[in-house]
Amino acid sequence: MKMEKDRKKKLAFRLNTFILLLSLPLLCFGLDFLFRQRISFDQHFSGGGTAVKKTGDEKEFIKFHLSRLVRGEDRRKLDDTGFACDTAVHSVHCVSTKPVRIDTRNMTVYVPSGADVQHEMSIRPYARQEDLPKPISPVRMIMYRNSTDPPPCEFHHGLPAVVFSSGSTGNVFHELNEIIIPLYITTKQFGGRVLLVVEDYKPSFVAKYRAIIARLSSHDPINPAANDTVHCFPSTVVGLKYHDNLALNASDIPGGYGMSTFRTFLRATLGLRYTHVSQIPMPRLVLLSRTGTRRFLNEDEMIDMIKDAGFQVIVVRRSKLASNIEKFSRLINLCSVLLGAHGAGLTNEIFLPTGAVMIQVELLGTEWASNTYYGDTARAMGVRYLRYRIDRDESSLAKLYGRNSSVVTDPGSVFIHRGHIPARIIFLDQQNVRINLGRFRETIVEALSIVTDSPAR
Known part of the structure; x- marks a missing residue:
């Protein structure tokens, strides 16, 4: 009997041991599952707190930089009401730190007024x-009443909208002066x-300008005409800040952005x-050759003279290259020289x-525009400006109107007596030039x- 009992105990022990061994993987899996769930919960909980803090920081970041776009009384108005407009000599832009709705079907921006009045x-x-x-x-802006x-x-966005027009294009001066530089001034601070x-x-x-636009916004631009819907934004800017002709004024709002900063941005983006010119291994001159008006009538002789003086010459005529901003800028x-x-x-x-x-x-009748648009701006870019003012005999207008005509002898009087548009037609659309090679040399x-004598060499 005793032997029978011992045999049964041994069998039970072996059976329990076998069951225990079978259970261990399941037990470990259960503990691992619980442990992983705990880690997941802890990470989610901790991450949630960070996310909330990040969201708060983001809102403060956006609000701060929106407020930099207005100054003085407009800044106080923005702080008090959440909406203000900056109106300067050249530009106007409106800022809302309140949530807005933009109806792209008719380009209407709805801004809550926070009162029982609407304007x-x-x-x-x-x-x-x-x-x-x-x-x-x-763009129509409606400050709507509470009722x-x-x-x-239909679409909700977590970032502020910046509304601007690309209506005047096809001319690189107007594209850069009135769209790209103001867009940089207005949006660069938002990262x-x-x-x-x-x-x-x-x-x-x-x-x-895709490369530049992509650096100023992390999202593709919205085309209202192809949208036909209502978008909601936490805040908005309508219009762009403009400083001056091809200019960035670091002391003007939003503050801190000068031409050197913008040129650094362009170098990195494009x-x-x-x-610096000292890095260019040999003197190289690029000649902008016009095929319509304001042509160089003795261009081939000019090129020979410039080469003889010591430059390698690149001639650029109107082509697809000029419309490709990335290739052309490079x-x-x-x-070393742009002519x-x-x-x-x-x-x-x-x-x-x-x-x-x-x-x-500098052609006849272009003195003011030459200095204002390209001469003065070159200095701010760190570029040396050389002005070659043609004589009356170098202009085709001397043959067209006579060398003693007021058009040739007193271009300023043409603007006064005939008006800006007729004068523009004469001096910009009818004039070519035959360069005096001896003087131009x-x-x-x-x-x-x-x-070649640059201090940095």
Whole structure:
């Protein structure tokens, strides 16, 4: 009997041991599952707190930079009501720190007024207000009363909207002066955390400046015409801040952005190779050759003279290259000197390395525009400006109107007596130039001396 009991105990022990061994993996799996769930819960809980803090920080970040776009009484109004507009000589832009709804079907921005009153206004979101091109469409802004229900949102966004027009395109001066630079001034401070709503959407403009736009906003721009819906944003800016012709004024709002900062931004965005002219291994001059008006009638002889003076010469005529901003800017950046007759092409001086030279051939009747748009701005870019002012005998207008005509002897009087548009037609659309090579050589030699005797070499 005793032996039988011992045999049964041993069998039970073995059976229990076997069951225990079978259970261990399940037990470990259960503990591991519980442990992992605990880790997951802890991480989620901790992450949630961080997310809440990050969201709060993000809101404060956006609000702070929105407030930098207004100053003085407008700043106090923004703090008190959540809405204010900055109206300057050149530009107007409105800022809302309140949630807004943008109806892209008719480009209406709905802003809560926080009161029982309603009013509205209309602005054209283009930087240079005193010279608005015809294609710029208005944006209607309605500050609606508490009892008003604006159209319901179909899309919700977590970033502020920046509304502007790309209506005036096809001219590199106007594209950079009135859209790209003001867009940089207005949005750079947000570090890409904005959504661009492009009124008068031009696919060619967006494609041309895609690299720059992508650096200023981390999202594709919204085309209202292709949208036809209602978008909700936590805040918005309608219009762009403009400082001056091809200019960034670090002391103007939002503050801190000067031309040197913008040129650094362009170099990084467009992949420009040279920062200073001393880095260019041999003197290289790019000639902007015009095929319509303001042509160099003895261009071949000019090129021979410039080569003889010591420059390698690159001739650029109107082509697809000029419309490809990335390729064209890199070509300009490879050169020590940019040469051209007065015109929008000289805007490309912005891509020259520091210490390079821009030579402007100043035609009759273009003195003010030459200095204002390209001469004064070159200095702010760190580019040396050389002015070649033609004599009356170098202008085709002397043959067309007679060398003793007031058109030739007193161009300023043409603007006074005939008006701006007729004068523009004469001096910009009817004028070509035959350069005096002997006199012009002095300017070329001076440019060569500047770029080869650079202190940084």
